[in-house]
Amino acid sequence: MQLSKLVFGAALALVGLLPAPSNAADKITVTDITGRKVEVKAPVEKVILGEGRQMYFVATLDTDEPFKRVVGWRDDLQKADLDGYKDYLAKYPQIEKIPTFGGFKEGTFDVEQAVALKPDVILLNIEAKAATDDAKLIEKLAKVDIPVVFVDFREKPFENTDASMRLIGKLFGKEARAEEFIAFRKAQIDLVTERLAKANPAKPLVMVERAGGYSDDCCMSFGNENFGKFVEVAGGRNLAAKIIPGTFGVVNPEQIIASNPDHVIVTGSNWELYVPGGAWVGVGSGADKAKARTKLAALMKRPAYTGVKAVKDSKVHAIWHQFYNSPYQFVAIQAMAKWLHPELFKDVDPDATMKTLYERFLPVPYKTGYWVSLSDKE
Structure with a gap:
């Protein structure tokens, strides 16, 4: 009995010398499209999409299960691309149950609803930044440990598409998949630009x-x-x-x-x-x-x-x-x-x-x- 106590005590002492488990070890720092340094727990398991059409890039990375991380999204995919939405709905009927949000840009985003869903990150398009700054939404979300990351495929797509894909790939733990897409995209654009440069029509x-x-x-x-x-x-x-x-x-x-x-x-x-x-x-x-x-x-x-x-x-x-x-x-x-x-x-x-x-x-x-x-x- 005494020997058992001695061994157990030694084991406890050894555990005491080991670093305590910390969520910080799971966090990475990324630089978003606006140049902000943001600390995010990654790979993210729960994401809120500030725009439903962000599924266009989410699906290229999480192709097998495109909605597995999405716990909330804006309702614009259905309104802006009804045919595309129906394609996804036919294969993934559960998307009708994903909670929807108003827009950050319009100032109708529900912070309390976002907090209840406990996302690891909220992805926003860069055009929403002015409105989020005015409403101090980033600061409000930071107080409950919800980081915001900005991406851009709309304002300056030639400048920001590759960087946005790499950023999301890092957040999702899909860096290789992101690079595969970026290489495919580049090859298809080069097919046009190189031929034009040579022919100069x-x-x-x-x-x-x-x-x-x-x-x-x-x-x-x-x-x-x-x-x-x-x-x-x-x-x-x-x-x-x-x-x-x-x-x-x-x-x-x-x-x-x-x-x-x-x-x-x-x-x-x-x-x-x-x-x-x-x-x-x-x-x-x-x-x-x-x-x-x-x-x-x-x-x-x-x-x-x-x-x-x-x-x-x-x-x-x-x-x-x-x-x-x-x-x-x-x-x-x-x-x-x-x-x-x-x-x-x-x-x-x-x-x-x-x-x-x-x-x-x-x-x-x-x-x-x-x-x-x-x-x-x-």
Whole structure:
């Protein structure tokens, strides 16, 4: 008995010399897209998505179980991309039960609800930062040990997409998967840029209308970033580059007519939950292309496109709006390059690229319908 007590006492003494278990050992420090140093317990097990469309990048990393970490999300995926949402809902019916939030940007986020879900991190898009700063939400969440990390695929996608993917890969413990996606994305963009650099073709003038038909106003567009930059990378000249100083803005109808663009590209999606029965062009997963072309043709009858060369030549296109807010921009660049320089890119198949993206990185089946042109014969 005495010997047993002696051994037990020695064991306790030895344990006392060992470092005490600490959650701090599980924490890492990351630098988010705004340059903030943030301490996060990783790999994260519970995440709140500040925007539902962040599933576009979550699914590329957690392909086998894309919702396994998601304990809450904003309800915009269903509203902004109804067809895409239905694809995920069909395979993962449990997503209807995920708690939804209002937007940080609109100041409707429920902090108490977030606290109750005990997330390891909240992921926010960079455009929400001003609103979160004004409301001091980051400080409020920090008091209950909920870190906030900012990512960006929208404001400056060419600058921030790779960095955002690496950041999320680190948080999820999926660094290798993130690098695999980044390499795939780069190869698809290089396919366009290297060929353009070698051929140096003339650059057609392009008017990109953002969310054409979403409202009666005309015409929203893009400056030197996002789809405006996509045009430049695809070998075109963005009509709005010198008109819109930032990423987003408006081009007057008179400016479009006077500029007389060679091509018009309208972004669209299934916005039935936003604007029921609207004039928007419903391209996206499994879209009815014939219906999309009919709506696209109707948009070209507005005063802004009176007598415009692109309309006369049927060089008018519609493309999925959500390319602007996802890491899939490279597919849009290939589609646009093929429209702007059909001979130079006649062997490039953006539809095959999109299919490969789905097969390698996404958990739901691929359906065509992400873009149409008035000149399409099908």
